[in-house]
Amino acid sequence: MFLPAGIRNYSYAQDMAIFRTKTQWLLLGLLLLLLLALPSFLSNYWLSVCNIITITIIAATGLNILTGYCGQLSIGHAGFIAVGAYTSAILTGQMGVPFLLAMILGGLMAGLIGMLFGLPSLRVKGFYLAISTIAAQFIIMWVIKNWTNVTGGNIGLSVPTAEIFGYSFTSQASKYYLILAIAILVIFFAKNLARTRPGRAFVAIRDNDLAAQVMGINLFRYKLLAFFIGCFFAGIAGSLLAHCYYGFLNPEFFDFKESILYVGMIIIGGLGTSIGPIFGVILIRLLDSVLSLEIVPFLESHVTLFTSGWASGLKPMIFGAVIILFLILEPRGLAHRWQLFKTSYRIWPFSY
């Protein structure tokens, strides 16, 4: 098992490669095989859990670019996801635009709205920016709730199934493959973005935006670019959410609490790492489905100590506690633990 420990590189290309040994390629192949084979041994319910996990990974990757790499905290991510979801649903449902095009347009729309609300980031930062993204969330949701003849308001909006070149994605497995393909593209893009000029500019802005500006990084351009990319992915995820997961849209899916949860997920996973959001999303979404499917109904029917309906408070309590505990005990997230594990595996049996 050769992992990159003590290998010599003979060219820069070799040194820069993401996968540097044959073993890594092998592991990647095995992982892909596993992911592709997943539908054959999962029930429809768990497959739909996989779908929501994968969609959330796309959105969280976007938020991670914005918050983890560029340091611009956004607490309105669910609002931007809603923009993508509604744009794409309205385009396909009412104007007959093909799904793939509508998805990309949904992403672009979310990106543009994101840039609009990202404008204050040029003058303010930290808490001020967080508040302006909260405002974005509330304004977007207000428009969606009240623009009833287009969005359906609180009644909701039915969404046509995704269809590409005449093939319609109706079964859970086909939806899974579609989402997986897009997620792989997004993760690949995010992984490489960190190694390009804009990616390095984002990190410089996060670490110290004044110093970055002094070094000649155009803050205006790169902050808005970060907002655009982050919200573009949110829009793509929203479109997939509408067409491949819910099948209809309701403003309640994009609650403010959902936005908080997205921030929580990337913190639990580890900010500013490409693997982090994946870990965070899997942890939270699995916890979510296990809690709401198994534990909460069980407790609700067996423990009669409290006022009826108490168990629905458990989930937010656990999520909140998990976010707080990670911030206090492991602020670098699960990705840091994963890194520690990899290092100790590579140099085994030596301690360092």
Next chain:
Amino acid sequence: MADLLQFTITGITVGMVYSLIAMGFVLIWKSSGVANLALGQLVLILSWITYAILVQAGLPVWLGIPIVIIIAFSMGWIIERFLLRPLIAQPILSLIAVTLGLSYFLDGLITFIWPWSVDALPRLFPQDTIHIGTAVVSQEYIWAAAISLLLFTALSLYFKYSRMGIAMRATADDQMAVQACGIPVTKIFSRSWMLACAMAAIGGILMASIGGIGHGLIDTGMKSFSVVILGGLDSFLGAMFAGPIIGLAENLGGGYLTALTWPGVKEVIPFIMIIIVMMIKPYGLFGEVRIERI
């Protein structure tokens, strides 16, 4: 015309309560640089605790309210000691995120203990209406505004003359210098959280005795963010002035714009004002403009 007067008076009086809650935010921000995004949830849970004490336990008001304040103090102490203390000197992102986690947790806790989610507090103030000119105003609003004003005055005096108040202002000014003078900064932090929670409790009680307990109180907390943004994050005076402005904008806008736009415009006006303020005057009316040096 009666409408206009009515909206104006309601707006200003409700705005005073927003100011009171917002002052709790400013206090924490000034002394420790922590943005408390759990404000709305704190307001809500403290009103529920008031409900538990006044209605569920049936204590009289003169005994119940002081108990609520004591609970608020201890809650502030616990939050500071166990959530914020371990995160001292962490980046602002973690500080914001930990209060977000707290808001999530409190949300769950409220559902856990009071799952029915809407209820009413006993009326604390006389309900007779007052006629001011052509407007008819419920007396409760006037009481709420008067109590807020009274507390604001008391707090100003506290900051001006008491030892602890002076130490708190000093901490806000320069943390390092204060530490060098031998003032325990951590004690100041916990004191400011305790006071902020008490203000959230009083604000919550005032709002809940008028409009009942419900998720609307979280929005009240959210609206006080727009108050601090408009007034300037580090200015008590700003919070006191911006509260009535936000209340006015909200009520006048809600009164006159609902017919022109969509229902619920009242709820979104404070957020639109946030965006406008941030584009034009990001540090608010009275906030200190930060000039950064490397």
